[in-house]
Amino acid sequence: MRRSIDASSVFSNDDYAEYDFVSEGHRSLESSIADLSLGEDRTLDITEPPPSQTAKAVFGTPSLSAEDIQAYVHNVLGSELRTHSGTVRVYVDGLFDPLNAGHALQLRQAKLAFSSVHLLVGVFPDRICEQYSQKLKIPQVERCELVRHCRWVDEVVEDAPWRIDDAFLSAYRIDYVAIDEGASIDPAYDKERVKGYDVVKGLRKYIPTRPTRGLTPLNLVDDRRSETPGLKNGTIRGKPTAKEILGVEREVENTDPFQSDGPLVDFME
Secondary structure, eight states: OOBOOOHHHHTSSSOGGGBOOOOOSSOOHHHHHHTTOOSOOGGGGOOOOOOOHHHHHHHSGGGOOHHHHHHHHHHHHGGGSOOOSSOEEEEEEEOOTTOOHHHHHHHHHHHTSSSSEEEEEEEOOHHHHHHTTOOOSSOHHHHHHHHHTSTTOSEEETTOOSSOOHHHHHHTTOOEEEEETTGGGOTTSOHHHHHHHHHHHHTTOEEEEOOOOSOOOHHHHHHHHHHSOOOBTTBSSOOOOHHHHHHHHHHHHTOOTTOOSSOOOOTTO
């Protein structure tokens, strides 16, 4: 016999297996439970270490409070913002190759955009990235793990589409898609992705996030990475040869620690 769910039974010690969770589309157990929120302000339950003064000064967005973020969303959307009494399902997508501070700060804004948010994050599969000529450094399985361990993320969508459409939004019951301001006119964004964002805006399912300034350019990160020796035999430079070891030992044995090629210095002056 099926048991109906009420607000009090969700948080009891009863076995979840006894309940019949009715879901639409691709939804997890955690996702179904999140929708049973009674509209309380769940941002009060979120804790995070305070950002440093340097991070606030350099990036700007770490200084935004939940109240600042929610007020900004309301001010930008105005009458287009719909009223929600329960948990709001917000979606963000990306390559996350790799996950950086800018990504994390956008996810933070998306999570705090409403008083109760279930944040879904889509990670583009390798095959789709190759299809759109995106050169990846990290395979999707690792990129998904990076995203999964971000404190703001509630659910990872592994088969994220490159171009969002109404069918995808319906399948995951997405209320809003968080998009960085200026993304639609940024030449760095692929045109197909921008078309998807235009669909989202047309459906009034868009909320803005403020981009983080002052981040290290990815090409500079790549240049620094290329200067680092590759791993070999579990070490940075690889396992030294016997000749190298003997050479070092002989050099140490024949070295006078008090011998100097420079002029002698009288430290008693």
